[in-house]
Amino acid sequence: MADLQDDLHTTPEIGALPVERPTGATVADAFPAEAYAAALEAVDRVRALLAEHPVADGYSGLPRALRRLPWYDLELGETDVATDVPRLREGHVGALFWSLHLPDDARPDPALSATLDQLDLARTVIRDHPEGLRLARTAGQVIDARNCGRVAVVLGPATAAALDDSLGILRVLRTLGVRVLTLAGTSWASEAGLTRFGEEVVREMNRLGVLADLSGASDATIARTLTLSRTPVLCSRSAARALRPHPDNLPDDLLAALGAAGGVCMVPLAAEQTGPTLRDVAEHLDHIRAVAGPESVGLSGTFDSGAAHPQDLTDTACYPRLIAELLRRGWPETDLALLTWGNVQRVLRSADFAARAAQERREPSAARTVELDD
């Protein structure tokens, strides 16, 4: 175990990565000596920071991307996808949320069956890569995985339609490891907000420790869930609407409300939502840190989910580059530690505690849509 831990922190390739180490005569011409030294120091700072506080990446479409491939090897590297174990190590990714969302196009299968299939695939992939990946159901297991040099995989977000309007199915999905559910696209979590059954779903999610994901949810659903939830929520892939209008981006008032409620807005590396450059992403991070607070901002690679990525941020090895840019912009290291790791850990741990407390108080809910909403 100990040698694996070392692997994570000192892979030989790492020197090439965070920012390109300036070498050779041409560089000496271009860089004065002090700039060269400063660049080297920045590389070391990024590396040290990420070694201590790796990236918890809020959204990965890997399971579904792998489904298309006849064969893959994540352990040695897989060029057909943006995520594999070597590049997760290069990027200092310590935890990865695996999306169980379904494709927007034609759905031959009902949402629940398709979600079960994705869960099965996710579990199989994790089992097949025991040296690189480990399923984590709780905040404690995320830490355990990291201490063993594995990337913790957290299952979710799943789509709310998979519940088939049943709290029993929510509980069963939790048993299978689902940790995050996106509250959108159903009769009880729609543009009109949460119905009474929708509110009961949120309460049962609190009881089970399933995090609410509000990216893609309506403003009404977001506002109500922030009030109702006894534990902070996530926005698995939302940037700032003030900088770039996109339906999944959050306006400043909701960002402020999210911050007040202790939630985390995870900024996607998706050009459509942030803009096409690394600087654009950094602008969004700056803005959300200012509006929601440093404790309410996180990162979400959205790799292998079909999103187009900003330049230089095209696979899971990219994070050191982004962190270097934020350092240049004057982010204190404490805020960077919260951004990459601390905030997500806090939200997961808080949900675990809230669930244990709720299970003392509350029986499993047997409420049904027909009773509460009709």
Next chain:
Amino acid sequence: MTSTEAARELLAEFPVVDGHNDLPWALREQVSYDLAARDIALDQSAHLHTDLRRLRTGGVGAQYWSVYVRSDLPDAVPATLEQIDCVRRLVDRHPADLRLAVTAADMEAARREGRIASLMGAEGGHSIANSLGTLRGLYALGVRYMTLTHNDNVDWADSATDEPNVGGLSAFGREVVREMNRLGMLVDLSHVAATTMRDALDTSTAPVIFSHSSSRAVCDHPRNIPDDVLERLPANGGMAMVTFVPKFVLQAAVEWTAAADENMRAHGFHHLDTTPEAMKVHRAFEERHPRPVATVATVADHLDHMREVAGIDHLGIGGDYDGTAFTPAGLDDVSGYPNLIAELLDRGWSKADLAKLTWQNAVRVLGAAEDVARHLQATRAPSHATIESLDG
């Protein structure tokens, strides 16, 4: 000591493993899973065959709770998951009496602790919606057997009570069996056509079970097991768990039931409907046509014959309580098992034989399926076959 006392003494050491109980479906139909409204810690004899006190009286030590859902639902998967949730909630609610069990070792641990091992069995291949991923999901949730069909055919297997379609198991059906072997989920051949039984025995490398079926030689009903299939159980290592359902075990009841079902359909009910309204229609029919009554001896006759054909190491019990409107006299609810054991003692069954019937065979079979699974998992990856790819 009377034979009933001797039976109780025996069951105290080797309690009953029952292969099939439909309490979850009854809770779904009667109270929409409001477990407080049918609290099994209280006496539920007015509503159910099953509650904790009667399970204890009956000497039950392990129960495969059926997570059955009707095969005529448009999508069986959500309802099956709700059934699983129901069992898990029951176990969570009654930790002093029930213990979730997913392995043979769990069953033995429950026996040592004096709790009732609670296992799950899915009743009908419709519950996986032609998806091996969903099959693995059910396994991950604790389901340890799947009956390949219920009363209707599935796309890949023929039912005993439907028109022949694929003639047993299709290519995908055989892949389902192989994947169940790989997982360690028992292949249950109750409800399936004899052709499906034979195909499954040809395909399965692990012991199979009949979770609730009796002998077709004793009572000619398609739900029962023909002798040529029973004869194959010793080589396979599996077991047939005798069921008590009068309309399968008593010839006179077979004919009476055909008439009663016709009456239900004439009144616009599904013939398996057990809602109060449906039961009212059923009772009216019964007043006009007295129902033939099966007894403990009827079931014992089946066991005597099955023992002749399959051998003592391949028998078990699967009462089908709360899944059937009527039960034999003396086996009225889950408290009745000691009467059956007493009857068999009177017929000269030894205590060693009865220990196999009630407990040991079922534990051995689940353990053997686990061994096969461990072996297969070393060489076989999860199957991603689809019904389209194999059956065209």
